[in-house]
Amino acid sequence: MDAPSQDINLNSPNKGLPEHMIDVPVDTPAGGDGVGVLSEVETEELKSELIKVEDEIATLRQVLAAKEKHAAEIKRKLGLTTFNELKQNLSKGWQDVQASNAYKGASVKVEDLNKTITQSEVYKKTQATLSTAGSKTSSAISSVGSVLSRTLGEIKESPTFKSFEESVGNLKAKVVGNENNAKDGYQSPTATSPTAEEKLPQDSAPF
Numbered sequence: 427m428d429a430p431s432q433d434i435n436l437n438s439p440n441k442g443l444p445e446h447m448i449d450v451p452v453d454t455p456a457g458g459d460g461v462g463v464l465s466e467v468e469t470e471e472l473k474s475e476l477i478k479v480e481d482e483i484a485t486l487r488q489v490l491a492a493k494e495k496h497a498a499e500i501k502r503k504l505g506l507t508t509f510n511e512l513k514q515n516l517s518k519g520w521q522d523v524q525a526s527n528a529y530k531g532a533s534v535k536v537e538d539l540n541k542t543i544t545q546s547e548v549y550k551k552t553q554a555t556l557s558t559a560g561s562k563t564s565s566a567i568s569s570v571g572s573v574l575s576r577t578l579g580e581i582k583e584s585p586t587f588k589s590f591e592e593s594v595g596n597l598k599a600k601v602v603g604n605e606n607n608a609k610d611g612y613q614s615p616t617a618t619s620p621t622a623e624e625k626l627p628q629d630s631a632p633f
Contacts, residue, residue, distance in 0.1 A: 464472070501511075523529050543549055581587050 501507075
């Protein structure tokens with residue numbers, strides 16, 4: 427038995443239907459846009475309702491704008507700037523995050539991990555090694571300081587250092603003494619030089 431023929435026209439409303447259903451009438455709305463035919467009375471009622479809804483939308487927009495302006499004025503009087511609002515929103519958001527179950531669960535896991543690490547043998551050995559190294563370093567620095575202080579003290583008490591110190595003292599005394607002697611022996615030229623009248627002989631007579 428042959429298979430029932432089908433409509434192969436891709437644009438046909440009967441595409442894919444068996445042959446015995448091709449002649450079945452199909453209700454197609456006028457205009458093909460899925461909207462039924464309206465009477466004049468229904469059309470006028472819908473137009474009136476649309477105008478009314480649009481008027482209500484415009485009124486609500488005006489009320490919303492007035493409320494926003496009033497809210498902005500209140501914020502200005504309270505000193506609530508945009509930056510302060512952003513800060514408050516971030517703070518509130520962080521508080522919400524901290525209060526969330528996910529954050530609490532993550533905090534618990536981090537604390538458990540921290541306890542596990544600090545109580546492990548590897549961590550304890552590392553901490554002990556670092557502590558010992560720090561103590562040894564401090565002791566070494568203290569020992570070096572003590573050795574330097576002791577060495578300087580020994581150098582100052584040595585005969586060589588004392589002899590050098592005496593030589594420097596004697597040299598300083600000689601330099602100071604020479605400077606004082608030079609100052610005492612210096613005479614002013616105006617006090618020792620004879621004047622013009624003194625240079626003239628007593629018995630010289632004018633021409």
